[in-house]
Every structure is written in structure tokens, then in C-alpha cells.
Amino acid sequence: MKKIIRSSAFLIILLIIATACSLYEPKLKSTILSPTEKMFFSRIVALGDNIIAGYQSAALTEKHQRKNFVALLAKQGDATDFQQPYIAYPGLGSESYAGYGILKLKYLDNPETPQTVVPDPVIYAVPFADYPDFDPINMPFISEEVMLWALPYNNLAIPGIYVDDILKATTKLRSRSKSGLIDVILRNPLPDPYGYKTAFQQAKLYQPSLILCWIGMYDILSYAQYNAIYNVSEPPTPKEDFAKYYAELMDSLKSTEAAVVVANIPDILDMPYFNTVPGVVIDTVTNTPALDDNGNQIPLTGVTEGDLVLLPAKGFIKRGYGLPASFPNSNGEPLPDDVILDKNEQEIVRNLIDDYNAAIDSICLIRKIPVVDMYSFFKEITNTFHTAGLTVSANFITGGFYSLDGIHPTDLGHALIANEWLRVINSNFRVSIPLINVIDAVDSIQYSDSLIVRK
Amino acid sequence: MFKKLFLLLFLPASFVLASGFSIYEQGSRATALGGAFIARADDPSAVFYNPAGISQLSGWQISVGTTAIQPQFSFTGPSTMDSKFYTEAKKNVFFPTHLYLSYSIKPWLTAGFGFYSPFGLATEWGTKEHPWVGRLLTTRTELQTFYYNPVIAAKLTDNLSAAAGVSLVQANVEMEKDVFFTPRNLFGHSKLKANTTGFGINLGLRYTFFKRLHLGAVYRSSVTLNFNDGEARFTFPTTTDPIINNEVSSLFPAKTKAKSKLVLPATFGLGIAYEATENLSFEFNYVYMGWHTYDRLKVTFADPVGGEKETVSPRNYSDSFSLRFGIEYRLDPHFTLRAGYLWDYHAVPSAYVEPTLPENDRHNYTIGLGYRLKSWSVDVAYQILLQDDRNIKQSVNNFDGKYTGIANLYGLTVGYAF
Numbered sequence: 050m051k052k053i054i055r056s057s058a059f060l061i062i063l064l065i066i067a068t069a070c071s072l073y074e075p076k077l078k079s080t081i082l083s084p085t086e087k088m089f090f091s092r093i094v095a096l097g098d099n100i101i102a103g104y105q106s107a108a109l110t111e112k113h114q115r116k117n118f119v120a121l122l123a124k125q126g127d128a129t130d131f132q133q134p135y136i137a138y139p140g141l142g143s144e145s146y147a148g149y150g151i152l153k154l155k156y157l158d159n160p161e162t163p164q165t166v167v168p169d170p171v172i173y174a175v176p177f178a179d180y181p182d183f184d185p186i187n188m189p190f191i192s193e194e195v196m197l198w199a200l201p202y203n204n205l206a207i208p209g210i211y212v213d214d215i216l217k218a219t220t221k222l223r224s225r226s227k228s229g230l231i232d233v234i235l236r237n238p239l240p241d242p243y244g245y246k247t248a249f250q251q252a253k254l255y256q257p258s259l260i261l262c263w264i265g266m267y268d269i270l271s272y273a274q275y276n277a278i279y280n281v282s283e284p285p286t287p288k289e290d291f292a293k294y295y296a297e298l299m300d301s302l303k304s305t306e307a308a309v310v311v312a313n314i315p316d317i318l319d320m321p322y323f324n325t326v327p328g329v330v331i332d333t334v335t336n337t338p339a340l341d342d343n344g345n346q347i348p349l350t351g352v353t354e355g356d357l358v359l360l361p362a363k364g365f366i367k368r369g370y371g372l373p374a375s376f377p378n379s380n381g382e383p384l385p386d387d388v389i390l391d392k393n394e395q396e397i398v399r400n401l402i403d404d405y406n407a408a409i410d411s412i413c414l415i416r417k418i419p420v421v422d423m424y425s426f427f428k429e430i431t432n433t434f435h436t437a438g439l440t441v442s443a444n445f446i447t448g449g450f451y452s453l454d455g456i457h458p459t460d461l462g463h464a465l466i467a468n469e470w471l472r473v474i475n476s477n478f479r480v481s482i483p484l485i486n487v488i489d490a491v492d493s494i495q496y497s498d499s500l501i502v503r504k
Numbered sequence: 505m506f507k508k509l510f511l512l513l514f515l516p517a518s519f520v521l522a523s524g525f526s527i528y529e530q531g532s533r534a535t536a537l538g539g540a541f542i543a544r545a546d547d548p549s550a551v552f553y554n555p556a557g558i559s560q561l562s563g564w565q566i567s568v569g570t571t572a573i574q575p576q577f578s579f580t581g582p583s584t585m586d587s588k589f590y591t592e593a594k595k596n597v598f599f600p601t602h603l604y605l606s607y608s609i610k611p612w613l614t615a616g617f618g619f620y621s622p623f624g625l626a627t628e629w630g631t632k633e634h635p636w637v638g639r640l641l642t643t644r645t646e647l648q649t650f651y652y653n654p655v656i657a658a659k660l661t662d663n664l665s666a667a668a669g670v671s672l673v674q675a676n677v678e679m680e681k682d683v684f685f686t687p688r689n690l691f692g693h694s695k696l697k698a699n700t701t702g703f704g705i706n707l708g709l710r711y712t713f714f715k716r717l718h719l720g721a722v723y724r725s726s727v728t729l730n731f732n733d734g735e736a737r738f739t740f741p742t743t744t745d746p747i748i749n750n751e752v753s754s755l756f757p758a759k760t761k762a763k764s765k766l767v768l769p770a771t772f773g774l775g776i777a778y779e780a781t782e783n784l785s786f787e788f789n790y791v792y793m794g795w796h797t798y799d800r801l802k803v804t805f806a807d808p809v810g811g812e813k814e815t816v817s818p819r820n821y822s823d824s825f826s827l828r829f830g831i832e833y834r835l836d837p838h839f840t841l842r843a844g845y846l847w848d849y850h851a852v853p854s855a856y857v858e859p860t861l862p863e864n865d866r867h868n869y870t871i872g873l874g875y876r877l878k879s880w881s882v883d884v885a886y887q888i889l890l891q892d893d894r895n896i897k898q899s900v901n902n903f904d905g906k907y908t909g910i911a912n913l914y915g916l917t918v919g920y921a922f
Contacts, residue, residue: 070910071576074590074592075580079588080586436902437637437902439684446687448686468584486585486586488585491684492691495690495741
């Protein structure tokens with residue numbers, strides 16, 4: 050009897066050891082799209098202004114257009130034949146009037162000023178002259194295939210346009226904003242029989258399944274930012290006009306019977322463009338605030354307390370503007386008004402953002418259009434955002450979210466923004482599109498620069 | 505047999521098992537009993553479980569063994585990205601080993617020595633070719649501890665014995681993860697390596713009523729490990745832009761000194777054992793671990809790294825406990841059957857669970873067999889560790905998702921009495 054017990058005990062133990070338990074692995078190791086979900090994304094169209102177009106570091110250029118959140122969404126949704134108006138390097142943007150494209154970070158800390166305590170970055174704009182093949186006027190695209198693409202582009206967003214331009218503008222001259230990129234992206238007149246078509250009309254021609262629309266930021270930004278070519282004396286789009294235009298736009302988008310998703314407007318005053326240059330004299334040796342004999346910081350001339358000094362002021366200060374006469378490199382002139390946003394102007398900007406966003410909310414609520422709350426998301430960035438060990442903030446250059454122009458998000462920023470849109474899309478349209486693995490997206494950015502020597 | 509065991513003995517590796525990163529499986533007999541061994545403590549592994557127990561042992565006794573630990577962990581998420589994305593930690597096998605000696609100097613006085621690894625941790629996620637989504641949190645972490653623990657036990661009365669010991673603790677730690685250089689969009693890799701020694705004490709008490717009911721109490725002090733002479737290495741890919749390469753090398757030293765401090769928690773245990781018949785006995789233990797000592801992981805560098813001289817990650821562990829139950833039945837003079845169950849309460853609060861230590865409450869079932877012939881004894885044990893799935897929301901790293909875990913443990917201990 051005991052022998053039987055003994056041998057069976059042995060057997061049981063052997064059996065257990067042989068059949069060691071293992072972890073239950075799910076059959077589905079990541080989200081897979083259904084045909085309906087693919088259909089939903091198959092005819093995606095984007096409308097709007099700067100960020101949704103993929104404008105970054107003061108230019109629109111293929112390298113970053115391919116990483117913009119619309120392209121990322123199209124990829125997550127498996128959209129085929131997705132085409133954008135890809136602009137060749139160094140791109141078109143705010144510096145193009147002077148013959149420059151995108152901004153690049155040359156030095157994180159200028160080696161010519163080695164004693165600086167605070168790093169002193171050097172940013173430069175890439176001149177068109179360095180890229181003789183680039184023809185900014187007749188052929189700015191990366192290829193003829195893109196230029197002659199037979200369908201409307203999936204991304205018809207145009208940097209530097211106002212809300213009403215989507216429905217009304219066909220060319221730069223026949224627009225309210227006069228954005229130079231209208232002609233590039235809308236390609237009017239289109240071949241017969243189409244003729245002149247607005248961004249919205251082109252989108253409608255495409256018979257979209259999904260429309261992403263993010264507009265209104267530039268209506269305010271054009272007022273708040275410094276404009277090198279002409280002074281924007283024209284006040285920003287009044288809130289009543291904005292509401293009227295926006296409602297018209299939403300009705301038009303709804304009429305296409307596509308699914309429509311829009312976003313509200315971030316608080317532009319949180320952006321590094323408005324927060325990087327201090328209003329005091331900076332010691333050029335240490336790159337820290339210079340102090341007077343009493344140990345106090347010295348305000349720049351032309352700047353009063355509470356003013357925001359805009360990023361382009363850096364160039365003026367270098368040329369001697371704003372420095373009190375006692376400084377050897379002073380040119381005796383105060384800092385120009387154009388590069389300062391005083392308290393009144395800030396108030397106007399803040400009120401407009403609130404008014405526009407209130408209008409967007411109420412207009413979309415009654416039309417049942419979901420709104421991506423970009424205002425709150427950009428605030429999260431301002432308060433420092435963490436995900437999977439990655440820290441993203443609104444700090445200029447080091448924060449990771451804003452590109453070198455201090456306004457428009459980086460590729461990393463676009464990946465994060467894409468997930469915010471996907472979340473809203475998933476919760477409103479009965480789809481479950483996988484969110485973007487931001488870490489992998491960032492990994493692919495480092496190779497897109499072709500900087501790394503692959504082993 | 506001995507030859508093989510010695511080969512295993514010097515394969516240093518350990519793994520997280522009980523709550524936090526403690527490993528309570530330091531003898532195959534005790535392991536088969538769910539670790540409930542404080543009151544019984546009647547083989548040389550008592551040096552670890554309750555040193556007062558060695559006063560029951562006569563002459564010279566030696567025992568040596570290992571527990572092969574085969575853990576599997578997975579993470580599904582993070583929910584901020586794809587909430588269904590499944591990553592499995594690399595499967596490894598670890599062999600924390602134990603060696604015990606005891607010698608009865610006088611009928612009332614016994615000396616003992618133990619070598620064991622009661623704390624350890626090893627996790628590895630992703631590979632260099634296929635980095636995982638949590639690469640900025642951890643890619644590989646390994647902690648090993650080795651206790652060298654001489655003890656002395658005395659029979660104070662016929663029923664009461666007490667023991668005290670000191671431990672010299674040797675610890676090695678390696679931590680690897682990726683780092684991101686934001687302004688240039690570059691991923692680099694950091695590797696921290698340090699070793700040190702520490703010091704601790706242990707105390708034990710054992711009392712027997714009517715020869716059948718045993719009570720035991722044990723205390724193991726916390727051990728402060730000052731890693732003062734560690735080394736941190738940072739590697740980045742080379743780019744085609746020498747300016748960027750310069751920036752990287754000036755901000756991330758290829759090699760620098762690093763220091764950190766880790767306090768291993770104190771342990772307090774109580775046990776009660778009852779011999780129901782000559783062949784059948786039960787034991788119940790309560791073991792408490794003061795994990796609050798692991799409140800943060802602070803690393804200080806000799807040269808600034810990315811402009812910072814130190815990094816601090818909050819850990820905020822809380823004290824935890826385990827309940828252990830074991831039953832032993834002697835079939836005949838040679839064979840003994842054992843089984844046990846233990847429940848381990850988590851030490852890591854929900855917000856602080858991260859992939860370095862994906863722990864949670866655990867149910868463990870154990871089974872084992874003992875064989876005795878003349879002066880030899882062989883004990884084998886099998887333990888299955890089933891960890892409750894843990895859904896993390898609002899973690900400090902915003903790395904939310906589901907952790908699952910399971911482990912198979914195989915113990916083998918060989919003893920010899922001279």
C-alpha cells in the first residue's frame with residue numbers, strides 16, 4: 050500500500066514539474082482594424098490652418114508634413130492613396146519672402162560664447178540658395194507626381210489662413226488672409242471642368258468619409274505675432290464674425306455627409322514664442338540677466354512690466370534695440386512695439402480665444418460635431434506632460450513639443466496630438482483605432498533626419 | 505551530485521518573488537511547506553528561517569541547494585497609446601542558491617552559518633533591435649544580494665532556545681534604460697552598475713509546549729546599502745553632424761561615477777506549528793516586511809548628466825506581509841510528502857507600479873517530497889506563483905496598463921549529517 054502511495058506521489062510531482070504553468074498570452078497582441086474602420090478612414094480629408102497642415106519650424110516641408118498628425122491618423126486608419134501637398138526641402142514659410150525655408154538648430158549652446166551659464170542656442174533659417182534645385186515659385190513640390198496629383202490632396206489645410214478662407218478663398222488674391230500658400234495648395238484653376246475651387250469645394254469633390262478641421266488659431270495669431278513684411282494693423286476677426294463664419298463652415302462640412310471632427314484653439318500665449326525672451330537686459334557673457342549696481346535686473350527700454358516679449362525680439366536686441374544708453378552696444382532705440390505684446394493686447398488675445406472656443410463649443414454641440422479639446426491638451430503641455438518616461442513641456446527647444454518657431458508643434462508634438470484626436474474619434478464614431486506608440490514614433494523621427502550612422 | 509550543485513551555486517542570479525523584491529525560498533523543505541518554517545525550523549535552513557531552530561540539530565550538518573525560478577511577466581498597454589499592445593518580459597531562469605552549516609558545540613550551544621540571497625530582482629524588457637514601449641523607464645534591472653550569516657543558538661531551557669547572528673551582505677545592482685535627448689531627437693542608453701557591502705543582524709526565538717506545539721519568532725534587521733562607487737555609462741548613436749556629436753558627448757559623459765542608497769527592509773515573522781500525530785504536522789506563519797524603507801531611488805552623478813547631477817524616482821513602497829501555511833506527512837522513515845499555500849500582499853502602491861517590478865498580490869501553491877537515507881537527505885519542491893492581474897491607472901509615469909505575472913519554482917536541497 051505504501052509503495053503505491055509513494056510511487057503515485059512521485060508520478061504526481063513529476064507530472065506537475067513537466068506541465069509547468071505558463072502565462073496566458075492574448076491571441077490579439079495589438080489592435081487590428083476591421084473593414085468598417087478602414088472604410089471610415091479611406092477618404093480622410095483635413096482642412097484648417099497651420100498646425101493641421103504640418104507647418105513646423107517656420108515652414109511647410111515634406112519632412113515634417115509626413116509626420117503631421119493627419120498623416121499619422123491616416124496611417125493608423127490604414128488609409129490608402131493618402132496624398133499631401135508635399136513641399137521640397139527647405140520648404141515654404143514665414144521666411145520665404147527673404148529667400149529662406151525651414152529653421153534649423155545649429156548649436157544648442159553657441160561655442161563662440163563659451164562662458165554662458167544658460168545655454169545660448171543658435172538657430173538659423175536654411176537659405177534657398179543652398180538648394181539650387183528648389184524652385185519656390187514654379188515648382189515647390191517634391192515631385193511632379195505630387196504637383197499633378199489628379200485628386201484633391203487629402204490635406205487641404207493651408208498655413209496662414211482665416212476661418213472664412215476655407216469656404217471663400219480660391220487664390221491668395223481672392224482671400225482675406227492673403228496667405229501665399231493658398232495658391233500652392235489649392236492649385237487653382239483646376240483642370241477643366243473644375244476651374245476655381247475653394248479648399249472646402251475641393252474636399253467635397255473628394256467625397257470624404259472623414260473630415261478633420263482645425264481652424265481659427267491663425268485668426269488670433271496673425272494679430273499677436275510679429276510680422277516682418279507688413280504690420281497687421283487690421284484687428285483680428287471679431288468674435289461675432291468668427292461665430293458666423295464657423296457656423297457656415299460647419300454646416301457646409303455637415304452637408305458632405307462625412308464624419309466631421311474639429312478642434313478648438315490652444316492658448317497661444319503659453320507658447321515659447323511669447324515666453325522665451327525675457328524683458329530684461331541679458332549679459333552676453335553669461336546669458337543671464339545683467340544686474341545694476343543695486344543688484345536689480347535692468348528692464349529693456351520700451352518694455353513695461355507684464356509685457357510679453359516675442360521671440361523675434363532677440364534679433365532686434367542683438368542689433369542694439371531696447372538696451373539702455375549706458376550699454377556700449379545700445380543703438381539708443383527702444384525695443385519696437387511690434388515685438389512686444391502689452392497687457393491690453395494680451396487681454397484681447399485671451400478674450401478672443403475664450404470667445405472663439407465658446408463659439409466652437411456651442412456651434413458644434415447643436416450640430417453634434419465632436420470637438421477635440423486642444424486648448425486643454427496644450428495646457429497640459431504647459432504644465433509638463435509625462436508619458437512612458439518621456440517628459441514634454443512648453444520650454445523652447447528643450448521641451449520637445451514646440452518646434453524652432455516657438456509656435457508650431459514638433460513631430461513628437463504631432464504624435465501626441467494625433468492620439469488626442471484618435472481618442473475623440475474612437476469615442477464618437479464607434480471605431481477603435483489603435484493609438485500611436487509615441488515612443489516608436491519618436492524612434493522613427495531620429496532616423497528621418499538621416500543623421501544617424503546606421504551600423 | 506555535489507559537483508553539479510556547486511556548478512549551480514556559482515551561477516549568481518536571482519529573481520523577485522515574494523512581495524517587493526524579496527526571495528523567501530531559501531530551502532526546499534521550507535519552500536514545499538509554503539515557507540511556513542519559523543516554528544518548526546528543524547533543518548540547517550533554520551539559519552535563514554529561524555536561527556533558534558538549529559539548537560535542535562546534533563553534530564555537524566550541511567545542506568546545499570538552489571531554487572530554479574522561472575518567471576514570466578507581461579505588460580499590456582500603455583493605455584495612453586495602444587491599450588491592447590502586449591509586451592512580454594524576457595524569460596529567464598534564475599538560480600538563487602543556499603548553503604547552510606550547523607555544528608552542535610555543546611548540547612546547549614549550536615553554531616551555524618548560512619549563505620543565501622533573500623533579496624533579488626531581475627527584469628528585462630525588449631531588445632536592442634526591438635526596443636519596447638517602456639524603454640525610457642527600464643530595459644533591464646538586476647539586483648543581487650548575498651548574505652553571509654554566522655549565527656549562534658542556545659538552549660536556554662528544555663523548551664526555549666534563542667539565537668543571534670550577524671550578516672555581511674554583498675550586493676550588486678545593474679540598471680539599464682534608454683534616455684532621450686529631446687533637442688536633437690536622439691535615443692541613447694544608460695547603464696548604471698554598482699556594488700557594495702552592508703551589515704545586518706538576525707535574531708530568533710523558539711518555544712515548545714508539550715513537545716508537540718512549537719512557537720517561533722524571528723527578526724531580520726534592515727540593511728543599508730551605500731553604493732558609493734558606482735559607475736554610469738551613457739552611449740548615443742553617432743550622427744553625421746559633428747556638432748550634435750559634441751553636444752551629446754558634453755552633456756552625457758561616456759562614463760562617470762554614480763552613487764545611490766538602498767535600504768533592504770527589516771523582516772519580522774511569527775510561526776506556530778503543531779504535530780497532530782507522529783507523522784502529520786501543520787504550520788502557520790505570518791511574515792511582515794518593512795518595505796517603507798524603499799521610498800525613492802536617488803542616483804547622484806559625479807559629472808552632470810544632461811545638465812542634472814541627480815535623478816530621483818519616487819518608489820514609495822509600503823509595508824507588506826505574507827500568510828503561509830504548510831502541511832507535512834511522513835509516509836515511512838524514508839519518504840515525506842509536503843504541501844503548502846501562501847498569500848503575499850503587495851508592497852508597491854498602485855501609482856508606483858512600474859515595469860522594473862511588476863508585482864501584485866500573489867497566491868502560491870507548493871508541493872514537495874523529502875527522501876532520507878542514513879545521513880543523507882534530499883528535498884525537492886515545486887511552487888507555482890500566481891499573481892493577480894494588476895490594472896494600473898494614474899501611475900506616476902503615466903504608464904498605465906495591465907501587468908500579469910506567473911512563476912514556476914523548482915527547489916532542490918541536499919543535506920548531510922556527519
